[in-house]
Amino acid sequence: MESFENLGLSEKTLKVLKQKGFEEPTPIQVKTIPAILAGEKDVVGQAQTGTGKTAAFGLPIIELLHEKAAAVQALVLTPTRELAIQVAEEINSLKGKRKLSIVPIYGGQSIELQLRSLKKGIDIVVGTPGRILDHLKRRTLKIDTISFFVLDEADEMLNMGFLEDVGEIMENTGPDKRTMLFSATMPREILQIAKKYMAEYDVMKVTKGQLTVSQTDQIYFEVSAADKFEALCRIIDIEEEFYGLVFCRTKIDVDTIANRMMERGYDADALHGDMSQGQREKILNKFKNRLLNILVATDVAARGIDVQNLTHVINYALPQDPESYVHRIGRTGRAGKEGIAITFITPQEYRKLQFIQRGAKTDIRKAKLPGVADVIKSKKQRIKADLKDIVKSCPRNEYLEMAGELLEINEPADILAALLQYSFQDELSEKSYAEIEDAVVDTKGKTRLFVKQGKQDGLTRKKLVDFIKDKCNIASGKIRDIQILDKFSFVTLPFHEAETLLSHFKKHKRGAGPLITKAKKARRK
DSSP states (O other), X not given: XXXXXXXXXXXXXXXXXXXXXXXXXXXXXXXXXXXXXXXXXXXXXXXXXXXXXXXXXHHHHHHHSOTTOSSOOEEEEOSSHHHHHHHHHHHXXXXXXXXXXXXXXXXXXXXXXXXHHHHHXXXXXXXXXXXXXXXXXXXXOOOTTOSEEEEOSHHHHHHTTOHHHHHHHHHTSOTTOEEEEEESSOOHHHHHHHHHHOOSEEEEEOOOOOOOOOSEEEEEEEOOGGGHHHHHHXXXXXXXXXXXXXXXXXXXXXXXXXXXXXXXXXXXXXXXXXXXXXXXXXHHXXXXXXXXXXXXXXXXXXXXXXXXXBOEEEESSOOSSHHHHHHHHTTBSOTXXXXXXXXXXXXXXXXXXXXXHHHHTOOOEEOOOOOHHHHHHHHHHHHHHHHHHHHHTOOOHHHHXXXXXXXXXXXXXXXXXXXXXXHHTTTTOGGGSOOOOOOOOOSSOEEXXXXXXXXXXXXXXXXXXXXXXXXXXXXXXXXXXXXXXXXXXXXXXXXXXXXXXXXXXXXXXXXXXXXXXXXXXXXXX
C-alpha cells in the first residue's frame, strides 16, 4: 500500500493531508507527484475525473512555489467555470498555512473584481480559456514568466471547441515553464497539443474500474434555481427522519444555504475549506453525535467524512461528473440500510444529468415535489405519534393537575385544539411555505439541432429518423422539421429528447466537433 509519506512531500503538506482525512494517495497521485517534484520532464496524465487529479498536480505545485512572489507563478486552465471554482477551492484547501493566493477567473464573474484581484497579486490563476484570453488581450494578466502551466480535462476542451484558444494562451507563456496536461481520453488532437507545446514528457496512464452505486433510492426533481431552497425545505419536512448531507458547488453557496436553514429553525451547519481544523472538527463531532441533523458542504470539505446511518444525500447543485455523484451518494444506504439520494436540476441541466446516469451506470428517476398540503399532513402525523409517546411515558403530576383544571371549564376537544394551536401554529401553517413554480424549459419546449452530415454522406430523412429513434426511444411523430441539405442537416425535437440525444453524441465527433449540436440562432440584421 502506497502512502503520501513515500511521495516526497514535506511535513507541512503531510500535516494538511492528515487534517483533511486523506489516508492514502490515488494511483494518479502516486505516479505524478514524485515526477513533478523531480522536475525532469513535463507530464501527460490520463485518468478519469474523480481520481484525485487536482491534488496530483496541486500538491507538488504548492510545494515548489515561492511565497509572496511578485508575479503569477502558475496557470491552470479548465473547460468550465464550475470546474475552475472547484479546482481553486481544492488547491486552496491543500496549501495549509502557506501564504499563496489562488483565485478562479472565469466568464460571468465581475471583470472589475478580477482586475482588483490581479492587481493585488495572485500566485495561482485557475481560469477558463475565454476569460484568460480576455485578460491577456487587455494586458491585465501576464503569464510569460509562469513556472507551471496545467491543462485540466483537455478532452473536454476539445469537445467544447477550446483547443485553438488553448494554443493561443500557450503561445503567451515562456519557455522555462513546466507543463502538465490531464485528460480522461487521449484523442489525436490532444497528443498533437502535447507534441507542439511541451518539452520532453512522460505519459502516465491510470485506468479506473467500473463505477458502482449503492442500493440507494435515487431521485431527481426539476426545479428552477430560485425555487431550490423551498424545494429542499419541503423534502426535509415531509420525511419522518432526515439525517443527511446537502452538497453545494461553492463555499459561498454553502454558507448561504446553511444560514437560511438555521434562520428557518433547522439544526444545520456549514462545512467548507475556509474553516480552521478546530472549527471543522467541532462541526463534524456535532453532526456525528446528531446534535446537527443537516450538514451543508462542498465536495472538497466532505472528503474523508465517514458518518454512519445517513438517511439522505441532497445534491443541491448537480455534481461535476459521474465519479463525484457516486462518491456523494455512496455515503447513504450503507450496511444494508436504505438511503435516499436526491438531485435538483434546472431544465437546462437535463443533458448533464443524462451524462452522469450513463457514466455511473445507474437510473435516477424523476419525481414530483411534495405539495404544501402533503407536507402539513406529514407533520401532523408526526405530532400525533410524538404525543402518543408522551402519554405513554406518564406525564408529571403538575401537568396532570393543570389538565384537570382545564377539563372542568372546557370540552376536551376544545382544549386539545387550543393547545395544538398554541404549540404548532407556525409549524402547521401553509403560509410557512412559498409557492414553487413549474420549471420552464423554454416557450415551446423544442430544440433545433444541427447534424454534421447531409446528402453527400448518404443521409436521408428515414435514416435520420431511425438513427434518432434508436438513441432516444422517441416516437417518430415527435421528430419534426427535418431538413437534409448537401453537407449538413437540421431537425427539431422536444427539449428532453434533444438533451438526451446531445449527451449521447457528445463524444461522437466528426471533423473538429461533435456530430450533433444545438443549432445556432440566426442573427438579426
